[in-house]
Amino acid sequence: MKTVGIINVTGYAGVELARLLLRHPAVRITQVTGRSEAGKKLADVFPHLSELDLTIQPELESPSDVVFVALPHKAAAAVVPSLLATGARVVDISADFRLHDVAEYQSWYQVDHPCPELLSEAVYGLPELHRDRIREARLVANPGCYPTAAILALAPIADLINGPVIIDAKSGISGGGRSLVLTNHFSEVNENCMAYGVHGHRHLPEIVQEIAELRGNHLDAPSVLFLPHLVPMTRGILASCYVPLRDRVSEADVRQRFRAFYQGHPFARVVDAPPQTKQTLGSNFCLMYPTVDSRTGHLVVLSCLDNLVKGASGQAIQNMNLMFGWDERLGIDSIAVYP
Numbered sequence: 001m002k003t004v005g006i007i008n009v010t011g012y013a014g015v016e017l018a019r020l021l022l023r024h025p026a027v028r029i030t031q032v033t034g035r036s037e038a039g040k041k042l043a044d045v046f047p048h049l050s051e052l053d054l055t056i057q058p059e060l061e062s063p064s065d066v067v068f069v070a071l072p073h074k075a076a077a078a079v080v081p082s083l084l085a086t087g088a089r090v091v092d093i094s095a096d097f098r099l100h101d102v103a104e105y106q107s108w109y110q111v112d113h114p115c116p117e118l119l120s121e122a123v124y125g126l127p128e129l130h131r132d133r134i135r136e137a138r139l140v141a142n143p144g145c146y147p148t149a150a151i152l153a154l155a156p157i158a159d160l161i162n163g164p165v166i167i168d169a170k171s172g173i174s175g176g177g178r179s180l181v182l183t184n185h186f187s188e189v190n191e192n193c194m195a196y197g198v199h200g201h202r203h204l205p206e207i208v209q210e211i212a213e214l215r216g217n218h219l220d221a222p223s224v225l226f227l228p229h230l231v232p233m234t235r236g237i238l239a240s241c242y243v244p245l246r247d248r249v250s251e252a253d254v255r256q257r258f259r260a261f262y263q264g265h266p267f268a269r270v271v272d273a274p275p276q277t278k279q280t281l282g283s284n285f286c287l288m289y290p291t292v293d294s295r296t297g298h299l300v301v302l303s304c305l306d307n308l309v310k311g312a313s314g315q316a317i318q319n320m321n322l323m324f325g326w327d328e329r330l331g332i333d334s335i336a337v338y339p
């Protein structure tokens with residue numbers, strides 16, 4: 001059994017990690033941290049985790065084989081170097097190690113990076129693109145929730161993109177975290193739908209970075225318009241991606257391309273009908289439906305996942321499984337909760 005520490009179990013990503021890892025057959029959660037509830041029994045704060053007899057600590061007290069860091073950006077980067085120094089494998093769920101270019105990070109996140117020397121070592125934790133490198137990694141930068149949905153939707157046709165891509169995405173409220181913010185109150189969100197990040201959302205550079213890498217040096221970086229929306233549900237992301245293509249392609253060819261690209265990737269599933277967020281609730285699957293709009297010739301890809309599972313904690317566990325040489329499905333192959 002490998003030992004696991006979770007930094008920030010008091011956030012949504014952290015507590016979801018605890019829920020999923022509790023049933024993982026090859027690990028044991030030995031320490032959890034969270035400033036606001038330090039000193040309390042985990043079961044008193046989160047009764048659904050009552051099987052775990054742990055006290056929430058202010059900080060990790062001893063080394064673990066793997067540590068999941070579920071802190072906000074900047075706070076995450078501040079703790080990662082000391083964790084690596086203990087010999088732990090680290091999966092960071094924040095944005096701190098996702099971008100390869102420190103200037104890009106600093107301009108989008110408006111903070112100085114405390115350990116830019118680790119950016120070249122960190123592996124972007126999207127197993128469908130970087131599985132072999134994740135296996136060898138000490139530090140994995142778990143992708144953002146919107147980028148996971150968008151990059152998986154665009155990756156199979158990255159080389160065919162010809163013109164601005166539009167990613168119109170909707171997310172449930174848990175994507176905004178557990179901290180109290182006025183815009184996330186029930187009466188603000190219920191029966192409401194709103195766009196945000198209209199002048200640029202921080203997830204955009206990750207999407208561009210990964211798609212540009214897939215296109216290689218001979219093609220321009222893609223031009224991407226990414227517009228997120230908040231909708232009144234707890235979990236889930238639906239990303240509708242509109243893609244102008246270089247050549248007209250048939251729907252059958254596109255679907256074949258998607259299926260071939262994701263062959264052998266258990267959590268990226270090409271589906272035969274437009275997917276819905278409820279079909280991914282609580283599961284680690286990303287469902288994708290590519291279709292060609294015959295009027296414009298645009299490719300439309302609908303991509304759907306649970307932001308806290310494939311968009312965060314489930315994917316983090318998928319990465320851990322790869323880092324330890326296990327089947328990547330271990331502990332995270334449950335199917336969606338329906339209805």
Ligand SMILES: NC(=O)c1ccc[n+]([C@@H]2O[C@H](COP(=O)([O-])OP(=O)(O)OC[C@H]3O[C@@H](n4cnc5c(N)ncnc54)[C@H](OP(=O)(O)O)[C@@H]3O)[C@@H](O)[C@H]2O)c1
Nearest residue numbers: 010011012013035036070071072075094175177178179312
């Ligand atoms: N929510 C999602 O769907 C999602 C998806 C993908 C990635 N992520 C990323 O995962 C990370 C955690 O997100 P989340 O949604 O779980 O957050 P969250 O629920 O908002 O958790 C935030 C908690 O972090 C702790 N915290 C805040 N500032 C801190 C600091 N400077 N130092 C230490 N602890 C601090 C606080 O808990 P205490 O006061 O108890 O310490 C706060 O309640 C973020 O980087 C986020 O971008 C989230």
